[in-house]
Amino acid sequence: xxxxxxxxxxxxxxxxxxxxxxxxxxxxxxxxxxxxxxxxxxxxxxxxxxxxxxxxxxxxxxxxxxxxxxxxxxxxxxxxxxxxxxxxxxxxxxxxxxxxxxxxxxxxxxxxxxxxxxxxxxxxxxxxxxxxxxxxxxxxxxxxxxxxxxxxxxxxxxxxxxxxxxxxxxxxxxxxxxxxxxxxxxxxxxxxxxxxxxxxxxxxxxxxxxxxxxxxxxxxxxxxxxxxxxxxxxxxxxxxxxxxxxxxxxxxxxxxxxxxxxxxxxxxxxxxxxxxxxxxxxxxxxxxxxxxxxxxxxxxxxxxxxxxxxxxxxxxxxxxxxxxxxxxxxxxxxxxxxxxxxxxxxxxxxxxxxxxxxxxxxxxxxxxxxxxxxxxxxxxxxxxxxxxxxxxxxxxxxxxxxxxxx
Amino acid sequence: xxxxxxxxxxxxxxxxxxxxxxxxxxxxxxxxxxxxxxxxxxxxxxxxxxxxxxxxxxxxxxxxxxxxxxxxxxxxxxxxxxxxxxxxxxxxxxxxxxxxxxxxxxxxxxxxxxxxxxxxxxxxxxxxxxxxxxxxxxxxxxxxxxxxxxxxxxxxxxxxxxxxxxxxxxxxxxxxxxxxxxxxxxxxxxxxxxxxxxxxxxxxxxxxxxxxxxxxxxxxxxxxxxxxxxxxxxxxxxxxxxxxxxx
Numbered sequence: 113x114x115x116x117x118x119x120x121x122x123x124x125x126x127x128x129x130x131x132x133x134x135x136x137x138x139x140x141x142x143x144x145x146x147x148x149x150x151x152x153x154x155x156x157x158x159x160x161x162x163x164x165x166x167x168x169x170x171x172x173x174x175x176x177x178x179x180x181x182x183x184x185x186x187x188x189x190x191x192x193x194x195x196x197x198x199x200x201x202x203x204x205x206x207x208x209x210x211x212x213x214x215x216x217x218x219x220x221x222x223x224x225x226x227x228x229x230x231x232x233x234x235x236x237x238x239x240x241x242x243x244x245x246x247x248x249x250x251x252x253x254x255x256x257x258x259x260x261x262x263x264x265x266x267x268x269x270x271x272x273x274x275x276x277x278x279x280x281x282x283x284x285x286x287x288x289x290x291x292x293x294x295x296x297x298x299x300x301x302x303x304x305x306x307x308x309x310x311x312x313x314x315x316x317x318x319x320x321x322x323x324x325x326x327x328x329x330x331x332x333x334x335x336x337x338x339x340x341x342x343x344x345x346x347x348x349x350x351x352x353x354x355x356x357x358x359x360x361x362x363x364x365x366x367x368x369x370x371x372x373x374x375x376x377x378x379x380x381x382x383x384x385x386x387x388x389x390x391x392x393x394x395x396x397x398x399x400x401x402x403x404x405x406x407x408x409x410x411x412x413x414x415x416x417x418x419x420x421x422x423x424x425x426x427x428x429x430x431x432x433x434x435x436x437x438x439x440x441x442x443x444x445x446x447x448x449x450x451x452x453x454x455x456x457x458x459x460x461x462x463x464x465x466x467x468x469x470x471x472x473x474x475x476x477x478x479x480x481x482x483x484x485x486x487x488x489x490x491x492x493x494x495x496x497x498x499x500x501x502x503x504x505x506x507x508x509x510x511x512x513x514x515x516x517x518x
Numbered sequence: 519x520x521x522x523x524x525x526x527x528x529x530x531x532x533x534x535x536x537x538x539x540x541x542x543x544x545x546x547x548x549x550x551x552x553x554x555x556x557x558x559x560x561x562x563x564x565x566x567x568x569x570x571x572x573x574x575x576x577x578x579x580x581x582x583x584x585x586x587x588x589x590x591x592x593x594x595x596x597x598x599x600x601x602x603x604x605x606x607x608x609x610x611x612x613x614x615x616x617x618x619x620x621x622x623x624x625x626x627x628x629x630x631x632x633x634x635x636x637x638x639x640x641x642x643x644x645x646x647x648x649x650x651x652x653x654x655x656x657x658x659x660x661x662x663x664x665x666x667x668x669x670x671x672x673x674x675x676x677x678x679x680x681x682x683x684x685x686x687x688x689x690x691x692x693x694x695x696x697x698x699x700x701x702x703x704x705x706x707x708x709x710x711x712x713x714x715x716x717x718x719x720x721x722x723x724x725x726x727x728x729x730x731x732x733x734x735x736x737x738x739x740x741x742x743x744x745x746x747x748x749x750x751x752x753x754x755x756x757x758x759x760x761x762x763x764x765x
Contacts (some may be wrong), residue, residue: 207646349660465568465590466596466606467616467620468567469590469591470594470616470680471595471680472591476619476623481608486610486611488610516615
């Protein structure tokens with residue numbers, strides 16, 4: 113049995129309301145995307161949707177020591193275990209609740225499936241004029257064997273407010289699992305939102321993460337996607353600018369080894385004039401790993417004076433690793449500044465020798481140069497705990513005992 | 519300290535060094551001079567362990583060990599240091615991080631713990647003063663956007679931090695104005711002890727006014743064709759290389 117059959121059977125048991133049933137039926141009609149779909153040309157879901165996933169989460173307990181092991185040590189934590197919200201912090205001006213049903217029109221097939229079936233997730237509402245000083249850490253733990261989990265989250269940030277979030281999805285079931293993660297973010301007027309994702313999941317875990325961000329005027333939103341682990345990851349990151357003087361920033365690191373696969377699909381929709389977007393994705397590929405980058409920037413006809421920058425730099429550190437990188441710029445306005453760059457390369461041999469001649473061994477020298485390659489993204493992380501973790505994970509994945517922070 | 523015997527080396531089929539013999543003892547300063555293409559930089563690269571160069575025959579003994587059996591990093595751990603003619607730019611790594619890492623790796627190889635951060639900073643500050651290096655420099659990216667003089671000063675700064683036994687200064691004077699030259703040379707002189715040795719590779723006699731050599735060797739077509747004391751350098755300055763190479 114495939115996942116589709118499983119889903120159909122599951123839905124027969126659930127009493128879905130009619131509107132959700134319709135969305136689900138529409139999904140079944142289309143099915144999971146295949147490599148024939150332009151947006152999935154380089155990313156095959158075949159193996160991801162093949163296993164016999166369990167759609168019924170078990171109810172697990174979690175020990176605080178487990179939470180602490182995966183937490184960055186951030187004080188304000190939201191913790192989910194097998195889809196149940198077990199902890200949420202009290203913060204002035206911030207309302208945090210569990211799953212709430214919401215619909216916001218057409219998205220993509222996978223997100224439609226999410227909207228039909230998801231029963232778990234968070235809703236964060238930040239009142240206006242609220243500056244949340246400390247970051248909020250959101251942890252999703254899973255203990256259910258072979259689970260297919262769907263989380264549906266919503267963040268609404270009121271005018272003149274500011275918030276920073278770190279999100280970690282961690283599988284502890286030691287089995288093949290899949291997460292369909294969906295997050296909708298509303299950045300109201302003059303808000304500042306920073307969302308950080310640590311994607312360092314277990315070796316048999318797959319993740320499809322879709323994020324839809326809507327910005328009003330004078331808002332700044334930054335998303336940092338830090339990929340260090342997991343078997344299969346697809347990130348759909350979508351920004352829509354609906355007011356002037358918006359800024360959308362997205363940065364990413366992918367450090368993959370073995371048979372890992374990670375795909376970053378980004379889309380910035382510049383609908384209004386006088387806005388900016390900055391995009392910087394760095395990929396480092398070892399073993400047989402494979403990366404995909406697709407960066408779409410749309411500048412609508414009346415969106416003049418847009419300043420959009422995109423870069424995707426890749427290091428292939430093994431003979432068998434690959435990267436498919438595709439910048440996709442669609443510009444319908446005539447007075448804009450849009451630039452993009454894509455590079456694929458290896459480590460500089462001259463620099464390696466230079467470092468070795470200073471007593472730094474080959475693996476360490478390679479690691480330092482790799483860190484140097486990724487540093488533009490890592491050094492810009494505003495949360496010190498996150499920066500330290502990235503530095504540690506980079507050293508760990510490259511098998512060196514080096515401390516990059518100074 | 520260093521004994522080079524009948525060293526022949528080259529790149530692929532091209533033989534560049536055609537039988538070098540050289541002995542350097544602790545406490546000595548040797549200058550190697552010679553026209554372009556004579557093999558000066560190849561000699562320094564072979565000693566430092568650059569892998570494109572193939573050693574055909576001969577030996578390079580350093581403190582009783584054959585250097586040619588060692589990886590570049592192992593040579594550095596034993597105390598060999600090469601000041602690069604063209605130092606490499608490494609964007610994304612600060613000078614302090616680079617030096618911290620290389621010092622820690624050297625100490626690790628020698629079975630020592632890394633220097634405590636406080637001691638490391640103190641040492642950096644002392645050596646910076648020695649080379650008149652300004653404060654903000656440590657947080658700049660390694661050689662990125664450095665002027666020629668800054669790059670060379672950075673090389674000598676690393677040398678000061680790593681405290682090598684044998685330093686090879688490959689054209690350290692090129693790209694330096696007279697003030698920078700004086701500062702760099704002064705640094706090298708202050709780092710000199712009776713236990714370490716220096717090989718200065720240069721085109722011009724100018725540097726040797728500041729770093730006074732005990733021996734001067736003329737390299738031509740892959741061989742040392744003449745050796746003498748510092749007077750030889752003065753003579754070369756006056757007459758050029760022709761009078762020796764054409765013999």
